[in-house]
Amino acid sequence: MIEHYLSKRMETVKKNIILIGFMGVGKGTTARAYAKKYGIYNIDTDDLIESKENRSIPRIFKKKGEAYFRRLEQETADWIECCVDGTLISCGGGFYQVDNLKKLGTVVLLDASYDWIYHRLSSAKNAKKKLAKRPLFSEPKKAKKLYEKREKAYRKVADLIVNVEGKSMDEILTEIHEGVEQLQKRKGVRS
Ligand SMILES: Nc1ncnc2c1ncn2[C@@H]1O[C@H](COP(=O)(O)OP(=O)(O)O)[C@@H](O)[C@H]1O
Numbered sequence: 789m790i791e792h793y794l795s796k797r798m799e800t801v802k803k804n805i806i807l808i809g810f811m812g813v814g815k816g817t818t819a820r821a822y823a824k825k826y827g828i829y830n831i832d833t834d835d836l837i838e839s840k841e842n843r844s845i846p847r848i849f850k851k852k853g854e855a856y857f858r859r860l861e862q863e864t865a866d867w868i869e870c871c872v873d874g875t876l877i878s879c880g881g882g883f884y885q886v887d888n889l890k891k892l893g894t895v896v897l898l899d900a901s902y903d904w905i906y907h908r909l910s911s912a913k914n915a916k917k918k919l920a921k922r923p924l925f926s927e928p929k930k931a932k933k934l935y936e937k938r939e940k941a942y943r944k945v946a947d948l949i950v951n952v953e954g955k956s957m958d959e960i961l962t963e964i965h966e967g968v969e970q971l972q973k974r975k976g977v978r979s
């Protein structure tokens with residue numbers, strides 16, 4: 789009986805890595821580098837939503853509103869829960885609010901201060917474009933408020949927290965890889 793329960797439980801633990809964190813902290817960039825280095829597939833929840841809707845994120849916000857976008861995030865989470873495993877998934881900054889996040893895989897928070905994120909984004913060569921594709925970053929003061937509102941919630945849902953400030957991409961990737969491996973062993977995820 790116990791054995792049966794355990795084996796059922798092990799089957800439902802997913803091998804996905806779910807990268808969460810504030811807008812611009814580097815989730816997409818890190819996911820692509822991780823996938824290349826460790827030879828796995830990666831997908832991005834914003835990309836999935838954009839292709840399903842055949843519209844960019846700013847257009848979705850403008851035409852349909854934020855609440856509609858959040859429903860699309862939940863639909864995406866439901867699809868991941870049903871049908872995706874063994875994948876690195878980078879998420880939009882608000883995706884952590886879906887109601888089944890913890891069922892999707894090991895949740896890794898990329899962490900950095902608001903000022904550091906804002907400074908990197910706004911001093912990039914194509915800063916205007918980078919900020920324009922994030923509707924909730926259009927007003928830095930509001931974005932900072934949003935960061936402060938979410939800061940604790942991100943930490944609460946994370947299985948692993950990786951601070952990215954001042955670290956090389958290689959250091960970040962190693963921290964994620966080693967941390968996730970340890971957690972997955974503990975959770976009984978089969979490799
Ligand atoms: N490790 C890194 N080193 C240098 N620049 C980075 C790194 N991670 C992200 N960036 C830069 O920061 C910007 C935002 O990163 P991105 O991956 O799009 O963030 P997110 O997916 O979290 O919104 C990118 O345009 C990229 O140029």
Ligand SMILES: O=C(O)C1=C[C@@H](OP(=O)(O)O)[C@@H](O)[C@H](O)C1
Nearest residue numbers: 810811812834880881882922923
């Ligand atoms: O934080 C948020 O609520 C959002 C973050 C964005 O993704 P990135 O974190 O990739 O910028 C995107 O999903 C949308 O603009 C909303």
